[in-house]
Amino acid sequence: MTNEKFKGIIPAFYACYDEAGVVSEERTKALSLYLLEKGVKGLYVGGSSGECIYQNLEERKATLKFVAESVGGKLALIAHVGAPSTRESVELAKYAAELGYDALSAIPPIYFKLPESSIYRYWTDIIEASELPFIIYNIPQTTGYNLSLNLFAKMIENKKVIGVKNSSMPVLDIERFKAAGGEDFIVFNGPDEQYVAGRLIGADSGIGGTYAAMPELYLKAEEYVATGNFAKARSIQKDINNLIIALCSLNGNMYSAIKEVLKLRGVNVGSVRAPLEPVTGADLDKVAAIKDQIDATIAKYLD
């Protein structure tokens, strides 16, 4: 029953910087409150969208702290603590527990191609660092490791492992993890382009990198799925996908395009950290059109 708090729309939280590229307390808190007000269920803090891999430990701790201070106790907060070394991940895990986070999550170890025994040890060391439940993060596109059903089965022998955030593209993976995990185990849909498909095949919930750019649309998609309105669910997914494709069509990186859109939506979280590139030149002019497309799509389904 306690796992219910993780079921719903959970935006992957963005790195919030000031104009000099320094993690901003004010902007981090503003984005947290904006998403709370939109009605999301929780936040996934410090993951891919949080540019975790380009931040040092102190910056990651600061973001965890600012989010907890603004919306802790009001939203389900999941701290992503994956880092280059176990030592850093354990430190982040302990810190997130101190701050009152609701769960931990981590990618597998990166850079070296380690055997599954090392991935098991890494995740288990994080789990043993606190009392918090743990959510596996499977994102083979960026880590190069695709979670096997063998390692999955071994991990879920530990009752603190309550879920998997699955960002691999085959929706079949979601169905397989759900089948192996069981009724109470939470499977989070990762690819936003397949939110509806993921939910229908067995995902209980979703964590996504584009949710915060247009939370209204994902909340509506979830409502359509939950009420069995599948024609509308399919329609809104198609419109969401058109928007994701537009966000990925600009120069720079998808996150910098999203951050430019957010500025136009009234939330300034700065830009991205290099080597991610900002949107520049003529492409900046296209941001307003994408923002208008988001507004029109929201009006289409919410009015």
Ligand SMILES: CC(=O)N[C@@H]([C@@H](O)[C@H](O)[C@H](O)CO)[C@@H](O)CC(=O)C(=O)O
């Ligand atoms: C490969 C990748 O980046 N996947 C994203 C998706 O949300 C993705 O941005 C979206 O589906 C658009 O392609 C998420 O799964 C990442 C995420 O939730 C995170 O920020 O940790």
